[in-house]
Amino acid sequence: MIGPATILGLCRDVRFRSVGGEMVLLSQQRGEILVVNEVGAHVVRAVDGRTPLAAVAERIAAEYQVSAERALADALKFAGQLVEVGIAEVLGEAG
Amino acid sequence: MRDRRTAGNAATAPPLGAKRHLRAHRPSRPPSQRNAGPVARDRNAVGAAGINSAPALLPRGASHLAAGGLSQGKGAVVHARSRHGLLLPDGGEGRAFFSTFLVEPRRFPRPGQGRRWGGEELSLQFAGGPYRFVGLEMAQRAAATARFGGYTDDTGAAPAAITTVRRIGAAAFRPLPLPGWVYTLELQADPKAVRFAGLSFVGTLRFGRRIRGTFWTSLAGTGLFLEGFENYFRILAAYRLAELGGVLLHSAAVMVDGRAYVFFGPSGSGKTTLAQKARQEGFPVLSDDMNAIAPARGPVVVEKLPFAGELGGESGPRQALQLAGVYRLVKGSALALRPLGRAEALARAAACAPYLNADPYRSSQLLANLSRLLEEVPSGVLTTRRETPFGRIAALLGATP
Numbered sequence: 001m002i003g004p005a006t007i008l009g010l011c012r013d014v015r016f017r018s019v020g021g022e023m024v025l026l027s028q029q030r031g032e033i034l035v036v037n038e039v040g041a042h043v044v045r046a047v048d049g050r051t052p053l054a055a056v057a058e059r060i061a062a063e064y065q066v067s068a069e070r071a072l073a074d075a076l077k078f079a080g081q082l083v084e085v086g087i088a089e090v091l092g093e094a095g
Numbered sequence: 096m097r098d099r100r101t102a103g104n105a106a107t108a109p110p111l112g113a114k115r116h117l118r119a120h121r122p123s124r125p126p127s128q129r130n131a132g133p134v135a136r137d138r139n140a141v142g143a144a145g146i147n148s149a150p151a152l153l154p155r156g157a158s159h160l161a162a163g164g165l166s167q168g169k170g171a172v173v174h175a176r177s178r179h180g181l182l183l184p185d186g187g188e189g190r191a192f193f194s195t196f197l198v199e200p201r202r203f204p205r206p207g208q209g210r211r212w213g214g215e216e217l218s219l220q221f222a223g224g225p226y227r228f229v230g231l232e233m234a235q236r237a238a239a240t241a242r243f244g245g246y247t248d249d250t251g252a253a254p255a256a257i258t259t260v261r262r263i264g265a266a267a268f269r270p271l272p273l274p275g276w277v278y279t280l281e282l283q284a285d286p287k288a289v290r291f292a293g294l295s296f297v298g299t300l301r302f303g304r305r306i307r308g309t310f311w312t313s314l315a316g317t318g319l320f321l322e323g324f325e326n327y328f329r330i331l332a333a334y335r336l337a338e339l340g341g342v343l344l345h346s347a348a349v350m351v352d353g354r355a356y357v358f359f360g361p362s363g364s365g366k367t368t369l370a371q372k373a374r375q376e377g378f379p380v381l382s383d384d385m386n387a388i389a390p391a392r393g394p395v396v397v398e399k400l401p402f403a404g405e406l407g408g409e410s411g412p413r414q415a416l417q418l419a420g421v422y423r424l425v426k427g428s429a430l431a432l433r434p435l436g437r438a439e440a441l442a443r444a445a446a447c448a449p450y451l452n453a454d455p456y457r458s459s460q461l462l463a464n465l466s467r468l469l470e471e472v473p474s475g476v477l478t479t480r481r482e483t484p485f486g487r488i489a490a491l492l493g494a495t496p
Contacts, residue, residue, distance in 0.1 A: 013455055017462040022438035024462060026445065028455045033442045 004054035008088040030086040052094035193292040209261035220248035222387035222398040223335035227254035234316030256306035263311035284454040296323030341389030345447040348381035351494040354419035355397035373485040420473040427478035
């Protein structure tokens with residue numbers, strides 16, 4: 001279950017490149033290539049194996065001037081998508 | 096991702112079992128050639144069809160989130176890509192690497208293992224070359240020369256890659272008598288080398304000041320020798336082009352007014368149809384299958400490869416042509432051209448760049464190369480009908496025949 005305290009890391013088979021604010025992600029294991037928009041790219045860059053999603057959401061809220069609640073909800077949902085498509089994996093829970 | 100087994104002709108598809116690396120597709124070669132022998136090509140290993148949604152490249156700003164940019168799943172566009180060469184420690188699904196083709200995959204030959212077939216040599220020149228082959232037996236050289244003779248290099252120039260051709264016993268390979276079907280090669284990479292296997296051959300490329308390769312085959316210039324040789328060559332060319340900042344792109348390329356227009360897409364996207372139309376209308380075709388795109392001192396160039404697909408072959412321009420544009424090809428009900436975002440262009444093109452896109456040690460290089468190349472030229476999504484004359488396409492792209 002992915003929640004605010006969840007810490008994600010990028011899967012080791014994933015390679016990415018930022019292009020014009022967006023990001024191209026290549027998943028070797030799944031044999032898939034994804035494009036994420038600028039906000040998605042922000043989240044992916046924050047998936048560093050140390051930062052809980054709550055903190056990622058705080059950064060998004062500050063960067064894009066949206067409410068903390070909305071940023072957290074979106075970040076959690078997007079994090080779930082990243083896990084689902086094999087880009088990120090759950091490493092643990094903070095604290 | 097769709098079940099790959101449905102991509103072929105279900106009525107005649109061979110039993111696949113659980114071997115997801117081995118995929119059968121209806122051969123795209125003309126009927127007259129379909130039983131000429133199995134072809135282990137990358138063409139079916141790639142597929143850039145969108146899976147989840149249409150591209151949703153949202154504008155910058157807080158409205159992303161207010162509009163549910165992430166939460167409504169618009170943050171990602173997923174593109175299908177190669178399932179071949181899954182570069183996992185065990186090959187995936189608990190299978191050993193190379194178990195599709197090799198009876199004992201753990202006994203993949205080491206560099207230097209196996210006797211040379213003979214003392215013949217052959218040097219071929221095209222994008223990234225010269226490519227030198229040593230250790231060939233006479234019949235092997237004759238077969239390779241018959242296929243690639245137009246590219247023979249007699250200049251004595253220092254080779255960019257040297258491949259030694261060595262023997263491997265036929266008993267090393269699983270019997271896969273499926274003439275006319277297309278296989279997916281198996282690849283495994285590490286920081287210094289890439290290893291791969293196909294029908295009746297295995298190969299290794301080791302990277303250093305120049306690429307040193309080994310091509311192990313059980314065949315003395317007959318049967319599937321040439322198919323294996325060509326497949327080895329494709330992989331070699333892909334990696335050599337990547338070293339040079341270029342890319343081997345699964346694409347059709349047509350010359351218009353001295354420049355090359357490249358149309359990429361997975362099998363079935365209409366590359367061959369477009370190329371046929373172009374040729375019928377008098378436009379030279381470089382290839383309907385694979386093209387080399389590489390940086391040059393001036394503009395980015397496209398170069399014809401010896402493995403030119405169903406069209407191209409020995410005909411068509413040999414010289415490097417200035418790249419005029421790169422277009423993703425889509426079948427549709429009407430001719431149309433729409434913009435292609437930079438990130439989507441990169442993703443779609445990477446999906447059509449075989450081998451490197453499945454190599455975790457070099458796919459970053461592929462993305463970097465492609466990104467640079469795509470910045471240099473126009474790109475877009477070209478929707479065409481089968482009946483669309485190429486002249487109309489050229490006019491839409493702004494080309495002046």
